[in-house]
Amino acid sequence: MSKSDLSSFHEALLNAKRILAVCGAGLSASSGIPTFRGAGGMWRKHNALELATPEAFRKDPGLVWQFYSLRRHKALTSSPNAAHYALAELARKRPPPEFLTLTQNVDGLSEAAGHVNCPLSDPLKSIEYLHGSLYHVRCARVWCRYSRFDISDPIVPSLLVPSEGLDGDEASWTSDVELPRCPQCKTGLLRPGVVWFGEELDSQMLKRIQQYIERDPVDLCIVIGTSGTVYPAAGYANLVKAQGGKVAIVDIDCSVRGNADWLFEGDAAKLIPEMLE
Ligand SMILES: CC(C)NC(=O)[C@H](Cc1c[nH]c2ccccc12)NC(=O)[C@H](CCCC/N=C(/NCCC(=O)O)S[C@H]1O[C@H](COP(=O)(O)OP(=O)(O)OC[C@H]2O[C@@H](n3cnc4c(N)ncnc43)[C@H](O)[C@@H]2O)[C@@H](O)[C@H]1O)NC(=O)OCc1ccccc1
Numbered sequence: 319m320s321k322s323d324l325s326s327f328h329e330a331l332l333n334a335k336r337i338l339a340v341c342g343a344g345l346s347a348s349s350g351i352p353t354f355r356g357a358g359g360m361w362r363k364h365n366a367l368e369l370a371t372p373e374a375f376r377k378d379p380g381l382v383w384q385f386y387s388l389r390r391h392k393a394l395t396s397s398p399n400a401a402h403y404a405l406a407e408l409a410r411k412r413p414p415p416e417f418l419t420l421t422q423n424v425d426g427l428s429e430a431a432g433h434v435n436c437p438l439s440d441p442l443k444s445i446e447y448l449h450g451s452l453y454h455v456r457c458a459r460v461w462c463r464y465s466r467f468d469i470s471d472p473i474v475p476s477l478l479v480p481s482e483g484l485d486g487d488e489a490s491w492t493s494d495v496e497l498p499r500c501p502q503c504k505t506g507l508l509r510p511g512v513v514w515f516g517e518e519l520d521s522q523m524l525k526r527i528q529q530y531i532e533r534d535p536v537d538l539c540i541v542i543g544t545s546g547t548v549y550p551a552a553g554y555a556n557l558v559k560a561q562g563g564k565v566a567i568v569d570i571d572c573s574v575r576g577n578a579d580w581l582f583e584g585d586a587a588k589l590i591p592e593m594l595e
Pocket of ligand 1: 341342343344345347348353354355370422423424449512513514515516517518519542543544545546547548549550551568569570571584585586587
């Protein structure tokens with residue numbers, strides 16, 4: 319059986335009682351959302367991964383807010399692709415606890431495709447947002463609990479994304495911009511409600527995922543458009559493999575991908591609908 323044998327994958331999907339999907343930036347790539355490692359992971363001479371840290375925000379909140387204002391603008395003006403819809407469709411056909419999706423993406427495109435958690439099946443989830451959302455903002459002061467859902471674009475006038483976008487010339491952007499402030503404590507800056515490097519993921523969520531994987535063996539793990547370099551997200555497929563479950567990897571470049579039962583090389587937006595039909 320070749321590793322890209324769709325019929326054996328379909329059979330495994332059909333017979334699977336518990337399925338896990340782990341998604342990364344590659345899932346949203348063909349919706350026009352840049353990946354982290356695409357374009358060398360650089361945004362204006364800054365390493366995107368370095369901007370996603372509490373240290374960067376402490377050092378230059380204006381720069382970090384420009385980075386996130388652009389990503390909010392990009393995500394708000396982008397649409398889900400066929401892979402987002404196919405995953406949402408499978409979630410409807412295989413309600414919790416049959417199918418759980420873990421996404422590292424903060425762009426809201428899975429949600430926009432209707433891939434949402436049904437309150438009736440609480441506390442069981444269809445999808446877990448490992449790294450938060452661009453549309454959830456909260457006070458940066460640890461003792462202030464203020465937060466809100468916010469899709470305004472820009473979130474404050476001075477963070478308007480110049481028409482030529484932020485990748486344009488430096489001049490179009492200054493760092494002493496008027497930043498969004500906390501309306502509750504009046505002293506704190508608001509920050510994007512995403513999990514930055516060095517920050518803990520939501521412990522309740524991590525417990526739910528652990529229970530999902532440990533309660534009954536996961537038969538099939540589908541790893542979609544992720545370089546598998548960021549933890550704990552990158553560890554779940556190996557956990558499934560260690561339990562005797564099977565792993566399928568979908569990536570535009572499978573050349574460096576190791577121990578999987580299936581390797582489907584290509585655009586997730588094209589392959590996922592075929593795999594999940
Ligand atoms: C870099 C890495 C080594 N560092 C970590 O993992 C760290 C530290 C760490 C913890 N445990 C470890 C164990 C070992 C080593 C290090 C660690 N983890 C943390 O800090 C986590 C928090 C991590 C979350 C960070 N926040 C993000 N996002 C939100 C913000 C934001 O988005 O701005 S991570 C962010 O980057 C990651 C990017 O990875 P991908 O999504 O995979 O994207 P990438 O561009 O890399 O790859 C895209 C893939 O798609 C493919 N592709 C492209 N186009 C397509 C296409 N069209 N179709 C299909 N595939 C495609 C490409 O080929 C490629 O393979 C995503 O997770 C994304 O969410 N917190 C934590 O563990 O807390 C406790 C703790 C803390 C400290 C020390 C110990 C314990």
